[in-house]
Amino acid sequence: MVTKVNSNAPQGRWLLPVLLTVQFLVSLDMSVVNIALPDMGDDLGFDPGSLLWVVNAYALAFGGLLMLGGRLADLVGRRRTLLWGFALFGAASLAGGLALTPGQLIAARAVQGAGAAALAPVALALITVNYAAGPARSRALGLWGVSGALGGAVGIMAGGLLTDGVGWRSVMLVNVPVVLAALLAARHGVPADRRTGPAPRLDVTGALLVTAGMTVLVLGLVRTETYAWGSGVTLGTLGTAAALLGAFVAVEARKREPLLRLGLLGTAHRPVLSANVFALLMSSGQFAAFYFTSLYLQQVMGYGPTAAGAAFLPFCAGVVAGSTVATRTVGHLGERALLVTGGLLGAAGFGWFALTVEAGGTFLSSVLGPSLVASVGIGMCFVPLGTAATSGVDPAETGMAAGLLNSSRQLGGSLGLAVLVTVAAHATGPERGPGALAEGYAAAFAVSAALLVAAALATAVLHGRRTPTPAPLRPAETPSGADTREETSKNLGDDVETGVSRSSQG
Template sequence: MALIAFCMLIFSIDYNIVYVALPEIGREVGFSAQSLQWVVSAYSVGLGGALLFGGRAVDRLGARNMLILALALFAVSSLAGGLATSPGLLIGARVVQGLGGALLFPATLSLINTQFEEGPTRNKAYAVWGTAGASGSIIGSMAGGVLTNYLGWASVFYVNIPLCLLAMVATYSVISSDAKAADSRKFDIPGALVATGASTLLVYGLIAGPENGWTSAKTIGALAVGLALGIAFFVIEAKTKDPLAPPRLFSYRSLVTAILIIFVFQGAINTLHYIFFIDLQTVMGYSPLQAGLAFLPMSALAMFGSGKVLPFVVQRWGVRWALFGGLIGVGISMIVLAFSMTESSSFYPLIPAVLLWGLFAGTLYPAMFMAAGSDAAPDEQGVASALTQTSAQIGGAMGMAALIAVATSGLDLGEGATNPVGDVLDGLQTSALVGGIAAIAGAFLAFRIKSQKASAGQDGAGADSTPATEDAKVPVG
């Protein structure tokens, strides 16, 4: 469990550490103001595009093998990123880091679902996994500011190398070989290629839309081809003998519900990040390091939500209520943030929203993957988690694009603007309100998961013989 948590920590740090370094990267490497966002977005394109392929590779080739490969990709691409001297090289390195994440993420979840006994033991493992992810956001924000300030932007890439090497050595010694468990059936190459192309183009189109324009040929072409490939993928999967994503997975109610909920959640949470950092730096005038430190209370509460609140709620009331309460709380935190933002430089009015945000997001995030894997067989865990995280990437890109459009609608920030800071603030408040209402509405999806209330002494599976309708089969009493 320590190794799985450490790997999840690496994944989370790598995702968060570059934010504070972005201004220096832009100056030193030669990014324009319009292209700098691709330092972040390139990772999302690589991750979102390859997740489904990575999840099935974990199922077929073994979680241990794919975890080692993922760590190797992280290490090599981090070295390349630190040495990059042009935007193209750095963007390429970030795409490869995303590919590493597409293997590492489903590998950690597969190990949890196959190495830990169902029930309280597995619930605790999910809690530790979620806590590691939340702590990575703390360490990433702090380390990014400190490393950039004292050692330069390249250090945020180099720091991954010793961490990955240590994790690779530990993987060899702690996890037994996949030789006996690995699935040797034919790998669905056509399905993998089409799924990767569809996910990559959809994520790319949604990320590039605000920059290129939603009516531009690039945006429309990427989204149209991505959608066509997505339809083609389902046709291929229905006909192939060994599909990448077996169609039966979409009959698992808990998995489908988790996919829908994380789609809504990630759109809300990505927008929260955007609103929070823009408000701190553009409206309130904080430095990047100050903004990173302001992120700490949220991350600390997220760790508490994952480590303490989630196991209690799941054991007492089940996964369904963890999902419902978590998404309701995220929505409320967005609405509270909307009414808390002012042109003042004081951070104190934002604290209630930040604490609610961290607590409920930290509780909700592991619960979604707990629900996603509850119905799947051991050889389906990788692809189940990959489907869920792919939905997160697409939902995050789509939700943030839509809500940023709300935030910037009608703004005039040119030389003739009378109050540009106030205009930005008005847009952020409107975006937060819309996102909060959408999150609260999406919370009711949780009731698609049938509640299970097992009596004392009952095993979790006995209450309902239909796997797709159980609430993660949690024994009570």
């Protein structure tokens, strides 16, 4: 797909607010229903074994369809994919809020996840193609990362407030007015897609294989609390997922218009490979750490749902601070330095948690300090992560690259949570008192810290040479095409050169 891409700051003042709303909603709806689960179960008559599927249905659809959603943005247009994603997400939220049976609510959550799978990658792709490399794009990526972090934290707090004050249906219905406002803004603020070449064809075989493979893989991971890792059910599920994803890779290697061009993960795109490995490992530790922080606050420290949500506010502040630092320094330090520094700082915060989590802990002694350190480190990673994941990628494949990054994050979160729940259960042992629970959570935090250290080390090895984000040139300062090519090729290589040349030439 060949499109006319505007690499300068977008004319529509509503574009960035719309894209930040996407990231906020996607993250919000991963966590907002957790507090409401008991009320949902009592009202609709869920049996204990099926209630968790209110959460799993969203995770399965979201994780399974991310690659397809990202590629659809390249094939049918980013604006069209965004609008249809919003419509699907909003309709599913309304249906979930009006559900009368467990099956209706679970189905609505699955459709919600499908809408989110279209929205999440297209938001990153639109930032990449509409904001010039440099301060404008760094600022947009920083706000994009902050919106995701705020969505997850607000979801925990809002879930408690809405459930206690209005009822569980409000956690679904609250999305509807937000989506309607975002749809209206998107129609006016998101630039229309303009195709100048023939329409590419969808890789149907690849889409079916990767969707089935990712769905089965996430299914196997989220059910490890019910079926042990060594059980026939878990081994069979994970083995099936491996076979499907292996077949997907084999098919993509032969396709002229693949769903995922495997060359994106080759040596010519080392920053893209590095970003996806980092996202997988960081999400494995980060998502699980949030989960265990929430459990520690409620099950050990005795916080209620609303107070537990409020305890995440310092984390939100730290993410904002870290993203601000990254936005201002990525042009000087480069992506690799920020990812390594942010990863190690996040690891230090989670390691601090592992040392201070105890039965007699308080918010000041056990939560505040580690939260601030970890959140600043994680906040520093969003800008360079989004930049590296699309570095040197052709504009016609930005949706593909964005879908890949989001898939890495979602898979990492599911994998990390499944593994660390097992670690915590083993460390806790048969006793369920506050002391035993705290010991289990401390073990999980220690593994989370190790995962972020591994992410930092992997980036140091895989990313290659320092690739600072170039500042945008004023029209009067733009050098000739030959000079631009000569200068950029020395620092960034042929693939990155192409992207920078397009940005500087508009």
